[in-house]
Amino acid sequence: MKTANHPILKIDNIYKRFGENTILKDVSLSIRKGEIKVLIGPSGAGKSTFLQSINFLVMPDEGTIRLEDRPVDPSDKRAICAYRRQVGMIFQEFNLFDHLTALGNVEIGMVRVLGMRKKAARERAMAELDRVGLKDQADQYPAQLSGGQKQRVSIARALAMDPRVMLLDEPTSALDPELIGEVQAVIRDLGKGGMTMIMATHQIGFARSLADEIIFMEKGAIIEQGPPDELLAPGACTRTGDFCSRIAEIGGE
Numbered sequence: 001m002k003t004a005n006h007p008i009l010k011i012d013n014i015y016k017r018f019g020e021n022t023i024l025k026d027v028s029l030s031i032r033k034g035e036i037k038v039l040i041g042p043s044g045a046g047k048s049t050f051l052q053s054i055n056f057l058v059m060p061d062e063g064t065i066r067l068e069d070r071p072v073d074p075s076d077k078r079a080i081c082a083y084r085r086q087v088g089m090i091f092q093e094f095n096l097f098d099h100l101t102a103l104g105n106v107e108i109g110m111v112r113v114l115g116m117r118k119k120a121a122r123e124r125a126m127a128e129l130d131r132v133g134l135k136d137q138a139d140q141y142p143a144q145l146s147g148g149q150k151q152r153v154s155i156a157r158a159l160a161m162d163p164r165v166m167l168l169d170e171p172t173s174a175l176d177p178e179l180i181g182e183v184q185a186v187i188r189d190l191g192k193g194g195m196t197m198i199m200a201t202h203q204i205g206f207a208r209s210l211a212d213e214i215i216f217m218e219k220g221a222i223i224e225q226g227p228p229d230e231l232l233a234p235g236a237c238t239r240t241g242d243f244c245s246r247i248a249e250i251g252g253e
């Protein structure tokens, strides 16, 4: 029988090469329901490539990914589609349809992918827009929304598919500084509501306050992982602590 401690998603020994370059080297991670794991590390460490591999947007060369103990076959397109419905992804650049309103962007996946009736999809889409504080902007097109609002629409769109896990790839890095807080607040609320999340970010303060576990990546490998209070404890002498204090010195969080 499965216990609450059983990983919902288990990623083992992922390798990814682009030409001569090995970008991911034997990367493994497992996450339990309701856990939040945050990937940090220098630019080019492979955080985005890892998240994209978890969603098969980049096909791993080696390794296995299991959702609830079931291995996902990367060559089975239907299996990948079914898997992606359960493992939602939020991108840095929002990826909204410009010709659809906020409401249209949120409901389209439910109608086209889940086969929901339009009325039910619309009700659910409104509920998700409300959850991210955008009920009043439902009829606005992306061009009429701020970056923070666009990212919140993309979060509502992902939530509408009822994912079991959410992958967030630097969700605030395309935003002006004054808009970062509103998106962070939505992500915090998701965490409080029990959403299982793996997020890459350069916002160290946010990572520290949100993560159950920080995963520090460098040169395509996981170098350290653990609870933020352990990895970043004063005097802990970790590579993660060293990286975070250098970011603080140059004026980051």
Ligand SMILES: Nc1ncnc2c1ncn2[C@@H]1O[C@H](COP(=O)(O)OP(=O)(O)OP(=O)(O)O)[C@@H](O)[C@H]1O
Residues within 6 Å of the ligand: 018, 023, 041, 042, 043, 044, 045, 046, 047, 048, 049, 050
């Ligand atoms: N499609 C690709 N073809 C070739 N090289 C790639 C490709 N995608 C990523 N890379 C390389 O893989 C390495 C890791 O990139 P990745 O974007 O995963 O790093 P990252 O840790 O997310 O960096 P950042 O924090 O700057 O977003 C980089 O050297 C990048 O140039």
